[in-house]
Amino acid sequence: MTTPFWYNAALSIIKPLYRSRIKKRADNDAQYQQECLERFGPFQPVKNLHAIWFHVVSVGETNAAQPLIEHYLKKGHPVLVTNTTKTGQARAKSLFLKAPYEALFQAVYLPADQKHLVRHFIEKYQPKLLALVETELWPNLIDQAKQLQVPCLLINARLSEKSAKGYGKVPSLSRPMLQGLNQLLAQDQATLDRFIALGAQPQASQVVGSIKFDIHAPQHAVELAAQLKIDWSLAGRKIVTIASTHAPEEQKILSALKPYLQQHPELLCIVVPRHPERFDEVFAEAQKLALRTQRRSLGQSILSDTQVYLADSMGELWQWLALSQACFVGGSLNEPGGGHNILEPIALQVPTVLGKNYFNFQTIVDEFAAVQGVEVVEDAEQAAQALVELAENPQKAQALNAAAQQIMQKNTGSLQKHIQVIDQYL
Incomplete structure (x- = not known):
């Protein structure tokens, strides 16, 4: 060849163009x-x-x-x-x-x-x-x-x-x-x-299936979330996370969530944008909506009146998911979209919502969607509504989660199959 x-x-x-990039x-x-x-x-x-x-x-x-x-x-x-x-x-x-x-x-x-x-x-x-x-x-x-x-x-x-x-x-x-x-x-x-x-x-x-199903939350992230829950007095809060988001998802979902956040002071939205270069831009969007926002990068904690917490840090997604009662996985409402990994929240038994543009994870999402193990929505209004319902309605959250966990159990084992093949070459 x-x-x-x-x-x-x-x-x-194209090499010179590549260098300039x-x-x-x-x-x-x-x-x-x-x-x-x-x-x-x-x-x-x-x-x-x-x-x-x-x-x-x-x-x-x-x-x-x-x-x-x-x-x-x-x-x-x-x-x-x-x-x-x-x-x-x-x-x-x-x-x-x-x-x-x-x-x-x-x-x-x-x-x-x-x-x-x-x-x-x-x-x-x-x-x-x-x-x-x-x-x-x-x-x-x-x-x-x-x-x-x-x-x-x-x-x-x-x-x-x-x-x-x-x-x-x-x-x-x-x-x-x-x-x-x-x-x-x-x-x-x-x-x-x-x-x-x-x-x-x-x-x-x-x-051989997807290694992604053989996923476990790091123990330290779960422990840290439990500690934050105590330190920041979060036991009485209903927490929803919008994770791995792209423009304009944050602005649209926060706009749709705003009435709920105003009517329900116990509701809190954690925002974890996908790309670090957009952190300031997302903060500006929350400010424009006049939502009370704290920032992780400034070492701020979640206060009793915080409505939005901007998790503008890298490598901490697991701990924010571990604090959540429901999660939206981004990159799935924007155009063209493609979506991100839904298995991280599901591994933590967090009921999961995503937009309809999830072609990067088509097979995985379809399998969960077929048994109502995730909720696929058309737009930001539906996303906000689904998140609030899951946070407020334990029965609905439990049903979604139970269906999702069955799919997780059915698919584990790919890691072992990969190891068997790779070992032949060592």
């Missing part, structure tokens, strides 16, 4: 230099040769791969994680770059997908195998891994109909790339069928 000439030519042309999103010059070093070489010093290499895009994929990465670190295997986003890398480091895993763990950016860069990276780090998470396919990366005899697996794989159509338009790129994979472990049958239609090898592809 060699990648088409046009693909490599296109990469050379990195410069734009860097907070300072040191951060820009650091990312350029990791993207274009000469790369970071190697912490551990022969690591198990996981490539994840952003926060969602990092969270999905967490139980798998943790399993191998616990067994004493060195792990290398590469990301393509700043938030993804921050998440990986916050999870693993600490005791007891610090010496075994390294997280760096994935080099730009140019042959010479990828080859140099693989030769430098000499990984045991490369596990690409979900849909993170890069033609030269897969090509060079094959040439350098590094087994390449696509794990927890998912592919929406829309993405499959995109790959289908460039068969000269997609087919050889998929045939370069040693194993393809799909979340569901629809994904498997789409990949095989695009050229994946049926004999090296199978459905």
Whole structure:
């Protein structure tokens, strides 16, 4: 397999644009230099040769791969994680770059997908195998891994109909790339069928479910939530969380919640925006609505008259969910949307509401929706109404939760299946 000439030519042309994009999103010059070093070489010093290499895009994929990465670190295997986003890398480091895993763990950016860069990276780090998470396919990366005899697996794989159509338009790129994979472990049958239609090898592809179902709330987050409940006198409050939100979801849902917040002083809405660069913007929206708002980033606590708490911090979503009686999962009302992971609130037995644009998690959400294990809404007004009803009506919340937990139990076990396949290459 060699990648088409046009693909490599296109990469050379867009490289300067890519550099300027990195410069734009860097907070300072040191951060820009650091990312350029990791993207274009000469790369970071190697912490551990022969690591198990996981490539994840952003926060969602990092969270999905967490139980798998943790399993191998616990067994004493060195792990290398590469990301393509700043938030993804921050998440990986916050999870693993600490005791007891610090010496075994390294997280760096994935080099730009140019042959010479990828080859140099693989030769430098000499990984045991490369596990690409979900849909993170890069033609030269897969090509060079094959040439350098590094087994390449696509794990927890998912592919929406829309993405499959995109790959289908460039068969000269997609087919050889998929045939370069040693194993393809799909979340569901629809994904498997789409990949095989695009050229994946049926004999090296199978459905093993989603690792995402093997998810457990970190004990420390649950304990912290219990402590905050005492410290901030929250026992009498009805708390709803709107999590992983994008513009204009916060403004619309808070507007719809405003009458409820005014009529029910015990009601409180915690807002956890998806992207840190939007924290100030979301605070401004709450101010415009004249809602009494406290901010996590300023170390403020929830007061008896607080209506909105802006959780403008990273890596603390679990504790806010653990405080909640109901949760809305964002990225699902905005256009085009796509949605985020509903399994985090469900793992904490928090009744979950989401918008109708959830194509990134289609199969997972559909399974819950079919048994009324989640509530799918059309707009912000319905979202606000559903959240308030679930917070005020324990019977309704209990019924939703019971249905959701049955689906969770039915789907656990994917983690073990992934481990069995990966272990064959170690």
